[in-house]
Amino acid sequence: ADEINRLPIYRQKKLIKKEIRDNDSLVLVGETGSGKTTQVPKFVFQANINRYKCIAVTQPRRVAAVSLAKRVAVELGSELGHTVGYIVRFDSNTSTNTRIIFMTDGMLLREALLDPLL
Numbered sequence: 001a002d003e004i005n006r007l008p009i010y011r012q013k014k015l016i017k018k019e020i021r022d023n024d025s026l027v028l029v030g031e032t033g034s035g036k037t038t039q040v041p042k043f044v045f046q047a048n049i050n051r052y053k054c055i056a057v058t059q060p061r062r063v064a065a066v067s068l069a070k071r072v073a074v075e076l077g078s079e080l081g082h083t084v085g086y087i088v089r090f091d092s093n094t095s096t097n098t099r100i101i102f103m104t105d106g107m108l109l110r111e112a113l114l115d116p117l118l
């Protein structure tokens with residue numbers, strides 16, 4: 001946990017959570033490795049904006065989506081496929097309890113085409 005709390009993004013955690021709550025869209029710019037992909041989804045989850053909606057995180061590559069899901073699940077102390085899951089082509093691991101989903105850009109596009117509400 002110490003290692004995670006040392007990531008540069010943690011210095012701005014309060015501000016980022018506030019901006020997420022106060023805005024419909026937010027552009028966050030940070031150096032590579034600063035913790036955008038692994039930490040911001042947790043901030044959104046903890047901000048509890050809507051308990052019934054999922055947080056989708058996209059990645060260009062399938063391996064990255066799966067590896068990030070594994071990593072964030074460990075960080076949250078949750079089994080993969082419970083709070084944190086992934087959806088990539090030919091493979092997925094989610095459940096009705098999943099709130100953070102790592103997916104490829106292609107899979108999100110596909111869901112958007114199939115779901116008139118997205």
Ligand SMILES: Nc1ncnc2c1ncn2[C@@H]1O[C@H](COP(=O)(O)OP(=O)(O)OP(=O)(O)O)[C@@H](O)[C@H]1O
Pocket residue numbers: 007030031032033034035036037038039067068071
């Ligand atoms: N699957 C993983 N296993 C172990 N460590 C990881 C994993 N994914 C990320 N990390 C570590 O967590 C830290 C934050 O990474 P993260 O991907 O959140 O950064 P980022 O700001 O999104 O970077 P980028 O702009 O390159 O996508 C980094 O130190 C990275 O080494």
